Amino acid sequence: MTQNVLVLEDSKTQARIVETLLIKAGTTVHIANDRLEALQKLKAHTFQLIVLDVFIGQDDSLDHLEAFRALAPNTPIAVMTAGQRDRPLAASQALNRARRSDVDFLLPKPFDLDDIRQICDEAGRIQRRKGPVKRILVIDDDAHSRIIYRNFLEDEGFYVAESPSVEDALLRLEMTRIDAVLTDIVMGGIGGLTGIKIINATWPAIPIIAMTAYLKNSDVLQDAMLKGAKLSIRKPFNQLQLLQVVNRAMAKDNDDNTVLI
Incomplete structure (x- = not known):
């Protein structure tokens, strides 16, 4: 199970929801409300998973992935985005953008505890492989x-x-x-x-x-x-x-x- 997770989310309400789910999944959660705070936390701690919301204020997190990768090159990254489960074509377009951005996981909103556990388990499997x-x-x-x-x-x-x-x-x-x-x-x-x-x-x-x-x-x-x-x-x-x-x-x-x- 993933232990240390960094979450970048500027909405305090959404941050609390994600934090609660991650804690229930057995992780330690660090919340950052903006990109610079997230980068500072990456310099200070080692994480097994990074969870990013796509839009943080005027920032698009996908535009700054290189900075996250530079500080945590071996840490899996999950991107939170609005999901459209009843429209697979629209959902696949969102996934395609994430693929071009070289992220590890997409976490469509709304998500639940099972989704969070799955990400944590899969992130652990990725890191255990050499x-x-x-x-x-x-x-x-x-x-x-x-x-x-x-x-x-x-x-x-x-x-x-x-x-x-x-x-x-x-x-x-x-x-x-x-x-x-x-x-x-x-x-x-x-x-x-x-x-x-x-x-x-x-x-x-x-x-x-x-x-x-x-x-x-x-x-x-x-x-x-x-x-x-x-x-x-x-x-x-x-x-x-x-x-x-x-x-x-x-x-x-x-x-x-x-x-x-």
């Missing part, structure tokens, strides 16, 4: 499957985040800095095909791997690739097969779209 780590986001509405795929990938040194739906994935805290997406196709909500289209349109450089056990329509995986998936794989698959497709998807010299049986 050296650059490839990040995979797994989207599947079956929790058991997500656990299996996570174990497969983490055994090989990948950092793995999970989402039960495309809607959740588009607001994932890790979505700002992932290296590949592994997504099921047949799910509730907007579904995998639409999700692939949205993710590919917003982050075209991120390879998407589509997967399904739904064989009634034999062209479903080809449809996924037409929507923007780089590779596709049929369930069930073993660890070696998954690692092969993930490594192929992330290979810079691999431009062909393939269905792996």
Whole structure:
């Protein structure tokens, strides 16, 4: 669990809300009301997580990330911003801006204790890993499957985040800095095909791997690739097969779209 957290928030009401949630999550919280105060605290203390509101008075926190990174180069940064959970396209645009700004997490408002705990846990996982780590986001509405795929990938040194739906994935805290997406196709909500289209349109450089056990329509995986998936794989698959497709998807010299049986 993350221990020492710096929060930059100029609204006293919002600062109290965030502080209360972080304390309930088991952290020690330092509140800064402006950018200069936050930088001073970074000089005086070591933090395991930095939480920034986007707009602090006339300041845009994303314009000053280099200063925060210079003082805390290995500390994960989460950015608080207004979320639109019922509008995934609008939310993905906010995430895209955060990605370009090289933040670790996006924390859409309103958020709750579970969101805070998730950020703290993930920040701890990031700091415990040494050296650059490839990040995979797994989207599947079956929790058991997500656990299996996570174990497969983490055994090989990948950092793995999970989402039960495309809607959740588009607001994932890790979505700002992932290296590949592994997504099921047949799910509730907007579904995998639409999700692939949205993710590919917003982050075209991120390879998407589509997967399904739904064989009634034999062209479903080809449809996924037409929507923007780089590779596709049929369930069930073993660890070696998954690692092969993930490594192929992330290979810079691999431009062909393939269905792996």
